Amino acid sequence: MDDPKTLVSTDWLAAHLNDPDLRILDASWHMPATGRDARAEYDAAHIPGARFFDIDAISDKRSALPHMAPPVEMFISRMRAMGVGDGHQVVIYDNSDVRSAFRVWWLFRLMGKTDVAVLDGGLPKWQAEGRPVEDMPAVMRDRHITVQRQAALVRDVTQVAAASKLADHEIIDARAPARFRGEVDEPRPGLRAGHIPRAKNLPFGRLFNADGTMITPDAIRAAFEDADVDLSKPAITTCGSGVTAAVLFHALERIGHRNHSLYDGSWTEWGSFPDLNIATGDA
Numbered sequence: 001m002d003d004p005k006t007l008v009s010t011d012w013l014a015a016h017l018n019d020p021d022l023r024i025l026d027a028s029w030h031m032p033a034t035g036r037d038a039r040a041e042y043d044a045a046h047i048p049g050a051r052f053f054d055i056d057a058i059s060d061k062r063s064a065l066p067h068m069a070p071p072v073e074m075f076i077s078r079m080r081a082m083g084v085g086d087g088h089q090v091v092i093y094d095n096s097d098v099r100s101a102f103r104v105w106w107l108f109r110l111m112g113k114t115d116v117a118v119l120d121g122g123l124p125k126w127q128a129e130g131r132p133v134e135d136m137p138a139v140m141r142d143r144h145i146t147v148q149r150q151a152a153l154v155r156d157v158t159q160v161a162a163a164s165k166l167a168d169h170e171i172i173d174a175r176a177p178a179r180f181r182g183e184v185d186e187p188r189p190g191l192r193a194g195h196i197p198r199a200k201n202l203p204f205g206r207l208f209n210a211d212g213t214m215i216t217p218d219a220i221r222a223a224f225e226d227a228d229v230d231l232s233k234p235a236i237t238t239c240g241s242g243v244t245a246a247v248l249f250h251a252l253e254r255i256g257h258r259n260h261s262l263y264d265g266s267w268t269e270w271g272s273f274p275d276l277n278i279a280t281g282d283a
Contacts, residue, residue, distance in 0.1 A: 004089055006105075006254055007214060008117045010126050013091055017048065023088045024050040026123070029067075029100035029243065033187060041095060045133040047126060051082045051140065053092070053104050055243075065265050066241045067103075072149050075111050085143030093119035093126070098243050099204065106246040106262060112148035118250065121212045128211075153249075155236050155261045157269055161276065163236055164197050170229050171199040174239040174248050175267065182280035187240070191271035194278035196238065201282075202227040204239070204247040220251045235260040241268045 002012040016022055026046050028038040042052045058078050060068040070078075084090060090108060094101040101118045108116040119126070127133060155163070163169040173195050178184045180201040182194035195201070206223050207215055215223070224231055235257065237248040242264045252260040263270075270276055 003254075004117050005114055006117055006250065007120050008091060009120050010129055010131065013047075013119055013126075014131060016089075019089070021088050022049075023082075023084045023090045024048075025053045025082075025084070025090060025092045025101075025104060026050045026094065027053045027055065027092050027101045027104035028094040028096045028123070029055045029098065029103070030096055031098065031187065034097070038096070044135055045127075046135070047093065047123065048132055048134045049138050050093075051084070051138050053082075055100060055103060058107075065269055068242070068264055069107060069110055069154060072111065072147050075107070076145055076147050079145045080142050081140070083138075083140035083143050085145035088115065088143070090116040091119055092116065093122045095123040099208075099247050100243055102246040102250045103243045106153070106249050110150055110153050112146075112150055120214055125212055153261050155263045157263075157265055157273070157276075160196065160236060160238070160263050160270070164199070164277075167198055168234070170231075170233045170235045171196050171263075172224075172227070172229055172235055172237050172248050173199045173201050173267075174204040174237065174244040175201070176203050176205075177201060179240075179267075181282060182278070186267070186271060188268055191267065192274075192278055194271070194280040195267075196270055197277050197279045197283075199238065199279070200227050200229050202229065202248060204244040207247060207251050214251070214254075217255050221255045224251075224255075231255075231257055236263050237261070238263040238266045238270075240266055242266045 002008045026042045030036040055067045092101040092104050180195045237245040239245040249262050
């Protein structure tokens with residue numbers, strides 16, 4: 001089912017592609033080790049009219065952590081320059097193994113914008129269906145945007161440490177099982193291996209079908225329950241650097257869970273502090 005506030009199909013986007021108040025964002029982002037250049041790939045081929053949303057550039061430059069949520073003023077300035085503003089329906093897609101469109105969807109939610117959806121299956125599904133792409137930059141005109149940051153949707157390290165100690169939230173980690181259990185080195189040098197104590201592991205990839213589309217809400221709920229997540233409790237999602245955690249956040253939204261937030265620093269922050277406790281294995 002198409003929902004312009006969470007997830008829309010390629011059929012839905014094709015039907016609305018020429019709507020004057022539609023704005024499409026390519027939010028592709030890749031782990032540095034892949035060697036892929038998301039901007040160059042966008043320049044070569046993107047959905048008609050799409051603008052490129054640079055997750056690293058539109059971030060908090062005061063932080064040493066990667067792509068932390070930007071200050072409100074930066075978000076407003078960048079969106080106005082990209083012609084994204086009030087009254088627009090925004091659709092976000094990616095061509096990324098880490099499903100980075102969900103991170104930008106979460107950023108819009110953090111900024112109080114709700115007419116925002118992820119394109120189910122992203123650019124790979126769009127192209128597999130023979131739908132149009134172009135290499136021309138979008139024509140962008142300044143557009144006013146009103147932002148109201150929703151502080152409850154993000155958590156910092158102090159809040160996550162308290163939640164871990166008190167066990168009053170479900171902390172859900174989107175990383176691969178081997179990383180969660182501390183069985184392999186982290187891709188970012190200098191980080192300890194393991195997970196936040198009392199966290200549960202639900203690898204984000206389990207929420208997608210073979211064609212890259214998301215599984216149904218019933219299957220999402222079952223996946224959380226299989227990961228031993230108590231859905232009656234408030235939830236905090238986490239991952240390596242706050243990108244795939246947004247997939248879990250989005251999934252919780254789709255099943256009607258209304259008290260969830262995202263740990264923006266995620267393991268890049270937690271794993272770098274020697275005085276923070278870590279757990280290994282499935283504990």
